[in-house]
Amino acid sequence: MIPPVSHILLVASLQGCGTSGWQAPELLLHGRQTRAIDVFSLGCVLFYCITGGKHPFGDPHERDTNILKDKVKLFLVKHIPEAVDLLDHLLGKKAESRPKASEVLIHPMFWDSDKRLSFLRDASDRVQQEDFGSAILKELERRAPRVLGTKPASKRGKNMVLLNWDEKIDPSLLNDIDNPRWYYYDRVRDLLRFIRNKKNHFFDLPHEIQDTLGSVPEGFDGYFRSRFPKLLMEVYKVLHKYCSAEEWFKNYFKVSVV
Numbered sequence: 198m199i200p201p202v203s204h205i206l207l208v209a210s211l212q213g214c215g216t217s218g219w220q221a222p223e224l225l226l227h228g229r230q231t232r233a234i235d236v237f238s239l240g241c242v243l244f245y246c247i248t249g250g251k252h253p254f255g256d257p258h259e260r261d262t263n264i265l266k267d268k269v270k271l272f273l274v275k276h277i278p279e280a281v282d283l284l285d286h287l288l289g290k291k292a293e294s295r296p297k298a299s300e301v302l303i304h305p306m307f308w309d310s311d312k313r314l315s316f317l318r319d320a321s322d323r324v325q326q327e328d329f330g331s332a333i334l335k336e337l338e339r340r341a342p343r344v345l346g347t348k349p350a351s352k353r354g355k356n357m358v359l360l361n362w363d364e365k366i367d368p369s370l371l372n373d374i375d376n377p378r379w380y381y382y383d384r385v386r387d388l389l390r391f392i393r394n395k396k397n398h399f400f401d402l403p404h405e406i407q408d409t410l411g412s413v414p415e416g417f418d419g420y421f422r423s424r425f426p427k428l429l430m431e432v433y434k435v436l437h438k439y440c441s442a443e444e445w446f447k448n449y450f451k452v453s454v455v
Contacts, residue, residue: 218252218260223292225261233292239301240287247280248273253288278430279306299452305433310418313429314396316449320432321389323440333439337385340431344385362388365424367409370395373402389432392421 221237224230244253251273254263263269267290274280283306289295296304305313327334346365347357361382363371374380380387395402399413410420421428433449441450 218254218257218264220261220264221292222264222267222290225265229292231292232298233295236287236295236298236301237289237292239298240284243280243287244271244274244284247277253284276426277306278427279304282306282430282434303449303452305429310414312449313418313422314392314414317389317429317432318393318396319445319449320436321386321393323436323443323445324386325390333435334386336438337432337435340435341383341385344425344428344431345383345388359383362391362425366391369406369409373406385428385432388425388428 219238219241221234224234241253245251252260253269253271254260255268255270269284269288271281271284274284283301283304286294286296287301305316308316324334324337341359342357345362346360348360350356350358363380363382374391380391395410396413396417399407399410399417402410410417436446437450440446
């Protein structure tokens with residue numbers, strides 16, 4: 198479970214982000230100091246909270262050296278793609294590449310299930326408008342191996358082939374599709390459409406299928422999140438690149454000003 202930001206900031210104050218092993222590289226080198234040094238320390242504390250006391254730069258005696266060499270160890274959070282993405286930015290060696298604190302607050306790692314599903318629904322609606330040869334769809338489908346996974350082409354072969362997403366879905370859900378020919382099981386766009394359609398018509402589904410998917414939004418989100426853990430972040434990266442300025446997506450990419 199991802200700790201709330203208030204908890205992270207409390208731990209940061211207790212840990213002492215200005216102490217050895219928690220300082221940004223520019224602080225260790227006595228370089229120009231900006232608010233980015235606090236963002237770096239926040240990344241260390243966030244990693245500490247998620248992993249139950251581990252440090253992204255290793256044991257105490259090696260931390261400062263690893264910070265200066267940019268040897269960050271994120272393998273302990275690799276099962277949380279949202280955390281990997283955020284921490285990779287927070288702990289960047291270059292201060293100017295780190296996000297602002299306000300940008301951290303709207304990162305997908307802190308989204309609840311309802312917002313995650315809303316984003317996937319809106320992303321699906323957006324990419325359905327595109328011709329298959331468009332730049333946004335090419336970028337989306339280029340990420341299919343990361344989203345869907347791969348498998349060996351043969352028992353002895355080293356070549357890998359793309360997994361079809363229907364291989365990870367319960368047969369009862371696939372049997373409930375009105376027209377299977379409407380879906381290409383090797384495309385991320387069609388997986389998004391499948392998720393959107395099941396969500397939009399959830400209460401029209403047979404009860405046994407509702408039970409398989411789980412309650413909306415937490416159970417439903419958990420069903421697809423467990424099978425396609427990298428889906429949200431890969432789609433987010435594509436939409437951020439191509440659609441972040443669009444009015445429909447400001448809720449996901451822009452910081453609200455009160």
